[in-house]
Amino acid sequence: MQNLLSNLKITINDKLYVKDPETSELGRNILKNSIILIDEIGFEAFTFKKLGEKIQSNESSIYRYFENKHKLLVYLTSWYWSWIEYRLAFATTNVSNPIEKLEKAIRLVTENVVDDNTTPHINEEILNRIIVGEFTKTLMTKEVDNENKEGFFLVYKRVINRLIDIIKEVNPDYPYAKSLASSVVEGALHQHFLKNHLKTITNLSEKECATEFYTDMTKKILA
Amino acid sequence: MQNLLSNLKITINDKLYVKDPETSELGRNILKNSIILIDEIGFEAFTFKKLGEKIQSNESSIYRYFENKHKLLVYLTSWYWSWIEYRLAFATTNVSNPIEKLEKAIRLVTENVVDDNTTPHINEEILNRIIVGEFTKTLMTKEVDNENKEGFFLVYKRVINRLIDIIKEVNPDYPYAKSLASSVVEGALHQHFLKNHLKTITNLSEKECATEFYTDMTKKILA
DNA sequence: ACATCATGATAGTATTACTATTATATTTGC
DNA sequence: GCAAATATAATAGTAATACTATCATGATGT
Numbered sequence: 001m002q003n004l005l006s007n008l009k010i011t012i013n014d015k016l017y018v019k020d021p022e023t024s025e026l027g028r029n030i031l032k033n034s035i036i037l038i039d040e041i042g043f044e045a046f047t048f049k050k051l052g053e054k055i056q057s058n059e060s061s062i063y064r065y066f067e068n069k070h071k072l073l074v075y076l077t078s079w080y081w082s083w084i085e086y087r088l089a090f091a092t093t094n095v096s097n098p099i100e101k102l103e104k105a106i107r108l109v110t111e112n113v114v115d116d117n118t119t120p121h122i123n124e125e126i127l128n129r130i131i132v133g134e135f136t137k138t139l140m141t142k143e144v145d146n147e148n149k150e151g152f153f154l155v156y157k158r159v160i161n162r163l164i165d166i167i168k169e170v171n172p173d174y175p176y177a178k179s180l181a182s183s184v185v186e187g188a189l190h191q192h193f194l195k196n197h198l199k200t201i202t203n204l205s206e207k208e209c210a211t212e213f214y215t216d217m218t219k220k221i222l223a
Numbered sequence: 224m225q226n227l228l229s230n231l232k233i234t235i236n237d238k239l240y241v242k243d244p245e246t247s248e249l250g251r252n253i254l255k256n257s258i259i260l261i262d263e264i265g266f267e268a269f270t271f272k273k274l275g276e277k278i279q280s281n282e283s284s285i286y287r288y289f290e291n292k293h294k295l296l297v298y299l300t301s302w303y304w305s306w307i308e309y310r311l312a313f314a315t316t317n318v319s320n321p322i323e324k325l326e327k328a329i330r331l332v333t334e335n336v337v338d339d340n341t342t343p344h345i346n347e348e349i350l351n352r353i354i355v356g357e358f359t360k361t362l363m364t365k366e367v368d369n370e371n372k373e374g375f376f377l378v379y380k381r382v383i384n385r386l387i388d389i390i391k392e393v394n395p396d397y398p399y400a401k402s403l404a405s406s407v408v409e410g411a412l413h414q415h416f417l418k419n420h421l422k423t424i425t426n427l428s429e430k431e432c433a434t435e436f437y438t439d440m441t442k443k444i445l446a
Numbered sequence: 447a448c449a450t451c452a453t454g455a456t457a458g459t460a461t462t463a464c465t466a467t468t469a470t471a472t473t474t475g476c
Numbered sequence: 477g478c479a480a481a482t483a484t485a486a487t488a489g490t491a492a493t494a495c496t497a498t499c500a501t502g503a504t505g506t
Contacts, residue, residue: 019483026484042365047462058485060465068463133363136413140356142265144420153421160424176436179426182417183410190359190409191402197367198376201383203402213399221443242452249453270493281454283496291494447506454501462493472483 010082013151016075021065028121029055030065034072039126043073043134074138074152080127081155088162098169103215105166110188110210132192160185171222184214233305236374239298244288251344252278253288257295262349266357297361297375303350304378311385321392326438328389333411333433355415383408394445407437
C-alpha cells in the first residue's frame, strides 16, 4: 500500500486551482506550508501574504496557483478525502464479512490520523487537524450549491457513499443508511474537536477514542 | 408557556455585548435585522455597515452595542440555545417515564423550528436557519478556549447536559452519554444542512424528518 | 435650564483580498 | 549556445473591511 500510494497521484478537481500545485517545487511548497500555517494561525487569519513570507515567495506568485484562500482550503480538504477514500477502498476490499468490513471502515474514518510519509509535501496528521477545525466551514457558505454543482465536494460524498454501501450490506432494511453514514463521518470530526476544546460534553479522551463510540453505535443501530 | 416566556427575559452573558441590546429600540432593531441580514447574505458577507444601512442607522451606533460581528453572532446563538433550553426544561418536567422524556427532548432539539411570536424582535424560524449554517463557526475559531473560559458557550453546554441527564436516566450503564448527546444536537443541525444542500448523503427530506432518525438511533443505542 | 446620554455623521487607519504591470530569473527547444 | 517562452518576484494600486476617534445633535430627566 505504501508503494502504491507513492506512485499514485491524487487527482483533484481542476476548477480548484489555476495552476496544478503538484507540478512544481513552489506549488508543493505552497501546499506544504499552507497546511502548517493554517494549523498555526487558523483559516480566518491565514492570508496569501503571510504564506508568501513564510515560504519566502511572493503573494502574487501564490495567486498564480490558487484564486483565493477558500479554493486552496477546498483543494486541501479534497486531497484529504481522496487520501481517506483510497485507504478506505484498500482496507475494505476482499473483506467478505460485512460486519468486519464495517468495523474497518468506521475505524478508518474515526481514528486519529498519523502522517504516512509517502507524500513528503503533505503532513496528513496536521492536515487532519485542519479538517477537524475547518472542513465544515468549506461547506457552510452561501456558495455551497454552486460549488457542489462544480463538483467541489465529490470526493467527500464518495467517501460517505462507500460507507453507505457497507452499511447497506450489513443491514439492507435499515432506512437511514445515508444519514447514519454522514453522521459518523462528520460526527467523528466534531467529537475530536470537542475532545480538544469542550471536553465536558464528550466522552472522548486520550484513552477513549471515537472508534469505540461509533463502532458501538453502528452495531447497535444495524443489529 | 407562551405567557411565561413573554414575561421572562432571556439572560445572555454580559461579556458578549457593550450595551444590552434588549434595553432599547435600536438594540432590538439590531437583533431583529441582524438575524434577517445574516440569513440573507451569510455571516461572511455580513458587516455592521450593511446592517446600519438596512436599519437606517449608523455603523458607529451598532459598535456601541457589539464589539464585533463575531460577538453579535455568539449573542444570537446564545439566545437561541437559551430559548431551546427553556422549552426543553418545560417539555420534560413532570414527565416520569424516562423514555417518554427522552423522546420529547429529542423531538425538541431535532425538529423544524417555527417562529413562536412571543418575542417580536426575534424570529426563531430564521434564527434556526442561522444556527444550522453558522453555529459551528462560532466554536471553530482560534479563540475557542478563551471564549469557553469566559462562558460564551455555557448555554449550549447546558442544553447538552440536560440531554445527557435524560440519557442516563434511560440507561445508566451506557458509557458514552456525553458523546451521544452532543452527537444528536450537533448532528441534527448538520443533517438539516445536508437536507438543504447535499441531499444525496442524507435521508432527511420534506417527509422524513430528523426526529425519526435520532429517536430510532437513541432508542436502539440505549436499549 | 442644564446636564447627561443616545444616536448620527464624518474622518481616518491598518489590513485584506485582490488586479495589473513590469522586471528578472529559469527552462526549453532548436 | 542562444532566443523564446515560461515562471517567479517586486512593486503599485484599488475597493472593501473592521475598526477607532471626534464632534454634532437631539431627547430625557431633574
